[in-house]
Amino acid sequence: MQMVLWIMTxxxxxxxxxxxxxxxxxxxxxxxxxxxxILNNRELAFxxxxxxxxxxxxxxxxLGYRPNRLARSLAMSKTHVIGMYFPITEPSGQLEHRExxxxxxxxxxxxxxxxxxxxGYEVHIFNRVEHDYxxxxxxxxxxxxxxxxxxxxxxxxxYDFYTELVAAGVPLVTMGPSPVHPAxxxxxxxxxxxxxxxTKALIAKGHHRIACFICHPNDPPLETLLRRQGYRTAxxxxxxxxxxxxxxxxxxGQTPTKALVERLFDLWPRPTAMIIGRPExxxxxxxxxxxxxxxxxxxxxxIVIGDDPIFPYLSPSLTALRYPYVRAGEEAARLVLDIVxxxxxxxxxxxxxxxxxxxxSCQLGESFIKYLVQDSTPELRKEVAIKIS
Amino acid sequence: MQMVLWIMTxxxxxxxxxxxxxxxxxxxxxxxxxxxxILNNRELAFxxxxxxxxxxxxxxxxLGYRPNRLARSLAMSKTHVIGMYFPITEPSGQLEHRExxxxxxxxxxxxxxxxxxxxGYEVHIFNRVEHDYxxxxxxxxxxxxxxxxxxxxxxxxxYDFYTELVAAGVPLVTMGPSPVHPAxxxxxxxxxxxxxxxTKALIAKGHHRIACFICHPNDPPLETLLRRQGYRTAxxxxxxxxxxxxxxxxxxGQTPTKALVERLFDLWPRPTAMIIGRPExxxxxxxxxxxxxxxxxxxxxxIVIGDDPIFPYLSPSLTALRYPYVRAGEEAARLVLDIVxxxxxxxxxxxxxxxxxxxxSCQLGESFIKYLVQDSTPELRKEVAIKIS
DNA sequence: CTGAAAGCGCTTACAG
DNA sequence: CTGAAAGCGCTTACAG
Numbered sequence: 175m176q177m178v179l180w181i182m183t184x185x186x187x188x189x190x191x192x193x194x195x196x197x198x199x200x201x202x203x204x205x206x207x208x209x210x211x212i213l214n215n216r217e218l219a220f221x222x223x224x225x226x227x228x229x230x231x232x233x234x235x236x237l238g239y240r241p242n243r244l245a246r247s248l249a250m251s252k253t254h255v256i257g258m259y260f261p262i263t264e265p266s267g268q269l270e271h272r273e274x275x276x277x278x279x280x281x282x283x284x285x286x287x288x289x290x291x292x293x294g295y296e297v298h299i300f301n302r303v304e305h306d307y308x309x310x311x312x313x314x315x316x317x318x319x320x321x322x323x324x325x326x327x328x329x330x331x332x333y334d335f336y337t338e339l340v341a342a343g344v345p346l347v348t349m350g351p352s353p354v355h356p357a358x359x360x361x362x363x364x365x366x367x368x369x370x371x372x373t374k375a376l377i378a379k380g381h382h383r384i385a386c387f388i389c390h391p392n393d394p395p396l397e398t399l400l401r402r403q404g405y406r407t408a409x410x411x412x413x414x415x416x417x418x419x420x421x422x423x424x425x426x427g428q429t430p431t432k433a434l435v436e437r438l439f440d441l442w443p444r445p446t447a448m449i450i451g452r453p454e455x456x457x458x459x460x461x462x463x464x465x466x467x468x469x470x471x472x473x474x475x476x477i478v479i480g481d482d483p484i485f486p487y488l489s490p491s492l493t494a495l496r497y498p499y500v501r502a503g504e505e506a507a508r509l510v511l512d513i514v515x516x517x518x519x520x521x522x523x524x525x526x527x528x529x530x531x532x533x534x535s536c537q538l539g540e541s542f543i544k545y546l547v548q549d550s551t552p553e554l555r556k557e558v559a560i561k562i563s
Numbered sequence: 564m565q566m567v568l569w570i571m572t573x574x575x576x577x578x579x580x581x582x583x584x585x586x587x588x589x590x591x592x593x594x595x596x597x598x599x600x601i602l603n604n605r606e607l608a609f610x611x612x613x614x615x616x617x618x619x620x621x622x623x624x625x626l627g628y629r630p631n632r633l634a635r636s637l638a639m640s641k642t643h644v645i646g647m648y649f650p651i652t653e654p655s656g657q658l659e660h661r662e663x664x665x666x667x668x669x670x671x672x673x674x675x676x677x678x679x680x681x682x683g684y685e686v687h688i689f690n691r692v693e694h695d696y697x698x699x700x701x702x703x704x705x706x707x708x709x710x711x712x713x714x715x716x717x718x719x720x721x722y723d724f725y726t727e728l729v730a731a732g733v734p735l736v737t738m739g740p741s742p743v744h745p746a747x748x749x750x751x752x753x754x755x756x757x758x759x760x761x762t763k764a765l766i767a768k769g770h771h772r773i774a775c776f777i778c779h780p781n782d783p784p785l786e787t788l789l790r791r792q793g794y795r796t797a798x799x800x801x802x803x804x805x806x807x808x809x810x811x812x813x814x815x816g817q818t819p820t821k822a823l824v825e826r827l828f829d830l831w832p833r834p835t836a837m838i839i840g841r842p843e844x845x846x847x848x849x850x851x852x853x854x855x856x857x858x859x860x861x862x863x864x865x866i867v868i869g870d871d872p873i874f875p876y877l878s879p880s881l882t883a884l885r886y887p888y889v890r891a892g893e894e895a896a897r898l899v900l901d902i903v904x905x906x907x908x909x910x911x912x913x914x915x916x917x918x919x920x921x922x923x924s925c926q927l928g929e930s931f932i933k934y935l936v937q938d939s940t941p942e943l944r945k946e947v948a949i950k951i952s
Numbered sequence: 953c954t955g956a957a958a959g960c961g962c963t964t965a966c967a968g
Numbered sequence: 969c970t971g972a973a974a975g976c977g978c979t980t981a982c983a984g
Binding site (some may be wrong): 595637 | 964
């Protein structure tokens with residue numbers, strides 16, 4: 175009511191309501207049906223007469239008519255909007271961690287937009303609300319009326335609404351480090367496999383003491399469990415005994431992060447390689463390096479999961495794996511639109527490889543890239559999924 | 564059609580259509596009107612009888628009924644959705660620049676969500692399409708049917724759809740470095756004023772050669788023009804002659820950025836202070852510093868507009884102004900919702916101050932903070948707006 | 953070739 | 969206290 179009033183008083187046409195299809199029909203001397211048919215370019219048994227078409231088009235222009243999308247969507251059960259459910263509002267956690275989330279989110283949306291835009295869709299973002307006890311909102315809060323399909327990102331394994339959403343009949347693509355659903359559509363890295371391959375590559379270079387630092391302010395997301403699993407599997411295969419001290423599981427925020435990192439540097443024998451699970455903590459490793467007079471890659475190899483534009487300019491410049499969020503967003507959008515438009519029926523899993531950006535701090539060589547992309551063992555992943563669930 | 568089919572074949576209820584208000588009415592032995600009234604908690608002349616209410620509530624539960632928001636929005640001319648128009652798809656530009664865009668976008672959305680969520684709204688993102696000749700889409704592509712209000716960010720002064728959007732009757736809040744519209748609602752920094760104050764503070768510290776580096780791959784956005792204006796106004800006031808060499812206007816990407824930065828360092832007399840307009844180029848300044856054996860703040864003071872989590876850890880650690888994008892998003896959401904809900908009539912301009920994070924590279928002291936926040940001269944800004952338009 | 957009618961799923965004066 | 973009817977602005981079989 176409020177809004178209508180507002181429009182009436184401030185609209186350009188000085189208080190006139192927006193033209194409807196009936197106004198156009200009246201002006202063109204036809205019926206709304208005809209206007210609708212002309213505007214929608216339906217293929218008909220009989221074509222529309224040229225002169226009526228002209229009259230209608232003219233009336234549309236004169237009135238500045240644009241069909242009401244709400245009405246149209248209701249009549250057609252089709253909105254031309256894609257939904258995204260994404261945990262952008264991470265309540266706990268320091269600024270630096272949230273900045274990483276914002277960055278990846280922005281990049282994903284950028285990719286999604288790129289595709290939806292070309293195919294005539296828009297994007298609707300659902301609020302992800304953390305309710306009491308840290309539980310986010312249930313799928314009943316994800317109202318599907320406004321969307322044709324949904325891109326669903328939920329890193330926390332405890333909050334898995336996948337099944338319920340599918341049951342509600344929403345065409346669904348899972349994105350990023352979401353729970354493993356053998357039956358569904360998804361776009362994601364293969365975290366377990368990637369860490370497996372990475373660890374293997376480090377072992378192949380002669381490293382036996384490989385630290386793996388992936389800590390979180392809260393419960394670790396599934397992503398992290400998969401990564402740790404990949405790391406351990408590689409150790410097991412090489413028959414290197416697993417040393418828990420090399421893979422801390424403390425919560426960030428309790429012990430200061432710097433202290434946790436120092437602890438790794440002060441282990442004896444000192445690790446000769448370190449996997450840094452989050453780009454925003456990389457600077458602690460560099461500090462420790464400098465404080466101890468260690469040199470990369472001579473004394474130690476450092477590789478970061480997640481790249482940052484500044485990494486090439488640090489000393490040492492940091493080798494990193496970069497996840498192409500934009501591309502991931504594009505793939506997810508493509509997939510969900512293909513489902514929506516009926517172009518695809520059977521579940522598809524798009525696995526997006528990380529990009530390897532080699533710099534001073536760690537040198538696995540070009541061969542590693544191929545390794546990362548090609549040496550895919552889906553069996554391993556399935557096995558891990560079972561172990562975890 | 565496709566989607567409907569999909570729902571029918573995969574829905575949890577094995578092919579049954581979703582319950583409507585009529586189903587509920589039938590089951591409760593009442594009429595749809597009654598169901599609607601109960602669900603919407605309207606205040607009525609006569610209250611609803613307790614037993615009918617109970618029967619209806621029960622029927623709703625049994626059928627798992629949820630009102631169709633499309634229908635409801637159509638009937639009520641109210642969607643409970645806020646739109647955002649934002650240039651996230653910056654087509655030209657290198658990765659590093661786009662990453663900054665993604666970050667600020669993610670942060671803004673996070674802030675917007677925080678508020679919309681609490682007030683029962685969702686967010687709809689409009690595609691910003693760059694058409695031929697680099698022109699983005701006109702407001703006719705920003706279809707207001709799905710939204711109650713719009714948050715509008717358009718940094719490019721050439722593409723100003725503000726007036727048209729207002730004319731179309733969309734409650735509108737302009738955000739960030741948008742064109743100056745004296746009549747409208749807006750949330751933004753005061754770029755001109757901030758640069759004026761910053762330059763003044765540097766002058767007060769004795770600097771006379773102050774470089775100001777704000778270059779862009781494309782045409783400079785209004786934001787930049789305002790900043791440059793603020794910078795020059797401060798110089799003028801102090802009667803320091805303006806030296807164009809101190810404020811390059813080349814386009815990024817033509818000359819390599821590093822070369823542009825080097826040129827500043829090699830001026831004679833060398834600048835004693837430098838304002839770095841974009842965080843993603845700060846590392847070039849550090850390189851130049853090291854290459855020439857200069858020390859901050861002894862030989863040179865460096866201040867970056869836009870902070871980065873890594874800045875405290877670089878050497879020298881970089882002093883920066885940080886724009887609180889999350890808060891800006893929150894304010895914009897609050898404002899647009901207040902308009903939508905009729906709580907506010909007359910235009911409001913929210914000016915959000917930058918946050919001053921002092922570190923090694925530049926030390927203006929705490930007094931500068933107050934300066935930044937309080938020494939607001941709206942007249943100056945207006946004047947500049949006129950000069951520019 | 954086009955019109956009259958019913959429908960999408962809700963809300964809301966207006967009766968009673 | 970609740971129902972019957974009209975309406976929001978579109979689309980789409982069904983007639984003719």
